[in-house]
Amino acid sequence: MSTATEVVKAKDLSMALDEISTEDDSMYISGGATVVALLNANLVNPAKLVSLKNVNELRGIKKIPNGRVQIGSMTHHSQTAASTILCGSLSGVREAASKIANPVVRNMGTIGGSIAFADPGADYPPALVAADAEVEITSKKGDRLIKAEEFFVDWYETALNPGELIKNIYLPKVDKNACGVHEKFARVEGDYATASINLILKMERNVCSSIRVAVGACGPTPVRMPDAENSLVGEKLTEDNLFELGEQLAAACDPVDDVRGSASYRLKLVPNLLIRAVQRAQEYLLKT
């Protein structure tokens, strides 16, 4: 039987860290888009919820002195989707935010809540891995930084220890000569991805000078193949060599059959989404 949950509204970060327990009996709540659904379905029954709603130091997107971009964990998807700071190489993060669910969820959900929950079908995980983001985690013991690639550990599992809080996400300095794209295939608009591709492409005189690709929703964590990407550097990008990269990525994926699509269907989507994403990035780069 479920018992009553105490809700504490933290006034600042220090109060949030004081209120959370390192045992499994308390949880942070940021946007509440997932926590409330889990509570309603009796899938969680914490003794205490520590609300981050009033922790203003965790909100907002800004450039920091070394040129990197800091996204506070309490930044709503709608703010990320509208950020002009996220351009060029970082536009794939902005696009990923803009393709999450619907306006209601985008106004409610936060980047910290999304990556802490680590739904494999979510849009930020491949975007942050493709962007080579770092996640800043804090607790009463201090801060630590971890690469997005290492943050996502398994199905709905992250590198967070009990009581740890996601403070910020850091993105590399914007490269305005590159283009980031998030190509998402979903059954209907607003659904989680059946499969997604997030990539950053840079071209010089019609040949690829760099490409970073992450596949989403096709396994427990985003999938990358850096060696296969590197084989395209210095090459003209054609449907054939992109399809080949897509097939290599698909071979590294480990999807499941679920309501959003069968595993084999997801694997077929990967090369096709990759070609579409590269074409969109190339069109953008040609115009700029």
Ligand SMILES: Cc1cc2nc3c(=O)[nH]c(=O)nc-3n(C[C@H](O)[C@H](O)[C@H](O)COP(=O)(O)OP(=O)(O)OC[C@H]3O[C@@H](n4cnc5c(N)ncnc54)[C@H](O)[C@@H]3O)c2cc1C
């Ligand atoms: C109808 C619907 C459709 C959706 N569709 C999509 C979609 O298409 N794509 C997509 O990517 N997502 C989708 N989502 C997920 C949504 O985008 C939210 O991001 C997600 O639910 C969690 O964000 P939140 O801020 O609401 O977190 P919450 O629900 O408040 O928390 C989620 C989890 O994160 C923990 N947590 C929260 N903040 C922190 C923090 N700062 N540090 C550590 N732990 C923390 C909580 O304890 C909890 O375990 C959908 C959600 C709904 C309800």
